[in-house]
Amino acid sequence: MASCPRCEASIDDEARYCAQCGAPQTEDAAQELDEYVQRQAEQVAGSGGGGSDGGGPDGFADMADLSDREQLWRRGCYVVGYGTVVVALTLVPAVGAFPLILAGIAILPPIRRLTAEPLGSSLKREVMVGLYAVFALIGVALLFLL
Template sequence: MRMKSCPRCEASIDDSARFCSQCGAPQNEEAAEELDQYVKRQAEQVAAGSGGGGGSGGASGSGDITAADVFGVAAEELTEREQLWRRGTYVLGYATIVVALTQITNPGAWLLLLGGIAILPPTRRLLGLPVGGTFKREAMAGLYVVFVVLGAALFFVL
């Protein structure tokens, strides 16, 4: 039995082997073409299984959490008002976090930090995943206000 080395990983393989036993790389054009066809079939099955995407749907049938579950629907699918709300909450949330981090030695900064995190859209979705949806914007805005008011009060008291 003759041996040759794999051009990809340099492992010793049988001369008649179509794929490397170490890294799985195809060893001839025919094997490479077969692998390419297999990958295309798998990609088509995955695309067909996802139902073509779209919508703000929950988790897929397998129970996996998708990026759409965490980050929500694509920006193109949001109304102008929803896009404005999302941009505003990102600005408000990150600005609050920056202010809190610059004053981190003050105990009130920790409440500001929590408020900044609470208003961010991904937080709203992540906290809502266990209950099967997202928390209402108004609830998260209320939570933000509570944290910011308590944080500001601690700033002035201490």
């Protein structure tokens, strides 16, 4: 019986990998492991991160693929959306809080991706801002009128 040069565990003479630590025991096994790791790294790098504004394999770009202006737009949408939701949650007993919550959710960038599947394509930015404006105006109106 041979021993693993990495962990010194006893292994069979014909073993390609150590049963204890998984280290390759032959040059062929080491090359096979390197190729496998390389394929896995390419798959992970190729799958992107799941952005939401057009360009990736599912029709949406990764944040790194977006221009500075698009990144600023998306970050602004997150700030406005989450800010509106937080403010609305502080007003929850009031009737106007619920349209404000919907407004905050409507402008979040992931909502564009979620609406793309049932509608066939993502809604335009202008549509999302329009939905935000409509819900926000209804919410503010209800807060002041009731």
